[in-house]
Amino acid sequence: MTDTSHPQPSEMTGVLAWIERSGNRLPDPVFIFLYCIAGVVAISVIAALAGVSALHPTQVDAAGNALVVSAESLLSAANVQKLLVEMPATFAGFHPLGYVLVVMLGAGVAERSGLFASAMSSAVSRAPSLLLTPAVAFIGMVGNLAADAAYVVLIPLAGVIFAAAGRHPIAGIAAAFAGVSGGFSANILPGQLDALLFGITEAAAETILPTWDANIAGNAYFIIAMTFVFLPVIWYVTDKIIEPHLAPIIPGEAESSTAGIIKGPDTSLTQGEIQGLKRAGMACLGIVALWVFLCVGPGTPLINEDANPEARLNPLYQSLVAGFFILFLAAGWAYGSASGSINNHRDVVRMMSESMSDLSYYLVLAF
Structure with a gap:
């Protein structure tokens, strides 16, 4: 009788085994x-x-x-x-707490409406086979705007897209994981992580200089530079080191445990989802235009004309947390109303409430 049992994986040895054992022993x-x-x-x-x-x-x-x-x-x-x-006041006055809660109220709607998933799916599936790796890595790094959604959506999606293009799905998963996890701090725009770091930095700096103000875009030059440093590294390691050691697959024969035979990337989005992405883009442009108007329009609410030149933009910088909240909320609502994931305002309130439940562990950690 033929033995059809799968071979057991060998135990990891050496330094990697020591790292794994040490990590498993760490407390919460x-x-x-x-x-x-x-x-x-x-x-x-x-x-x-x-x-x-x-x-x-x-x-x-x-x-x-x-x-x-x-x-x-x-x-x-x-x-x-x-x-x-002062324990309650200390907890409520924790600088990053308010920033993260505000941004996540809007990001929760964008995530649960399906906007982040569709945007990442569309961006990756349109890339040619040769540029799949840098496209996946780049979307992974930009995907940290969506917090954990990039982990849930992009990593398995990259495996499907690679398989449909005739490349090994493990290579796609590796590239996506490197972009999402290894490049989590890199981006071309400030995001939720910057809101968290913004609060911590400002609170720490004010212990020495109480009048010092931070802004959420303070790390912009650094995170943008990181994006274009990480990108070629992930591309090279995936295409030249990881993928050559993987067995080739035949296009069309890859199979997903949840979706069966993998379909081509051009069939991933429905008409409603495509329409939703268009509406979300229009909503984003509208919010950006509103912020520009608040900077140059009558009264310039986001520009302090009476302050010193180096401090005139402080209201604009400090308004970016609220700006990201409104941007995510408007884009998510616009997408959901077109795709069918949001039928009325109650769905929006529900999504915002669910996003707060995701922050329960963060609240414990902050306390």
Whole structure:
């Protein structure tokens, strides 16, 4: 009798095995933060007992000398009282929390209406076979605007698109995963991650310079440059290292466990979805035009004409969080109304509510 059982994969050895075992032993990130907090508390007690002090980098005392800051125990009576009394205010005042919640209200509608999925599907499926790898990697990096939707949608979709083009689906999955995960901070536009970092950076900087203001586009040059550094690296590794070691497949014979025989990429979107993408694009242009009008129109609400030249654009920068919320909300609603995923305003409210449920772990982590 022929043995039809599948061979068991061999155990990973060497450095990779050690990394895997070490990673599996790590506690939940929430408890990692708790352990770090306990360590900081212990260090503060030791530093206070040892009389450690330092000179403040910007503040001076009455004599004009640099202000001496002495280490203070976090377990002192005053600090324990402050912790317990101001705990709700401390949590509610966490800078990044409001930014992330606001952006995700709009992004949740765009994601759950199907806009992100259709946009990524359309972008990848239109790419020629030769340019599939850079297209998938680029869409993966830009897809971090959609948060976790890129993981759920683009990675399996890339495997299907590669197979339909006669290339190995594993190569597509690898390229997509590298773009989405490895290039998560790279993009051509600020996104939800920038909203999070914006709040953390501003809160940290204000401890030294209270008048300092950050803006959500502060990392723009860096993340744009990262995009075009990562892109050729992912392209080369996928096409020259990964794919040559994979067995070739025959176009049309690839099969999906959920969709059966893989269809060509030109049949992926329905007429309603195509119409939805057009409406979403028009909505995006409308929101961009509105923001331009608020900058150059009567009264210039987003430009502070009375401020110093370097501070005149601060209202514009600080409005970008609200701008992304409105942009995602308008585009998602426009797409959903055309594709049929949104029938009335109740669907929009439901999607916004569901997007907040996705942030439950983030709320625990932020606390």
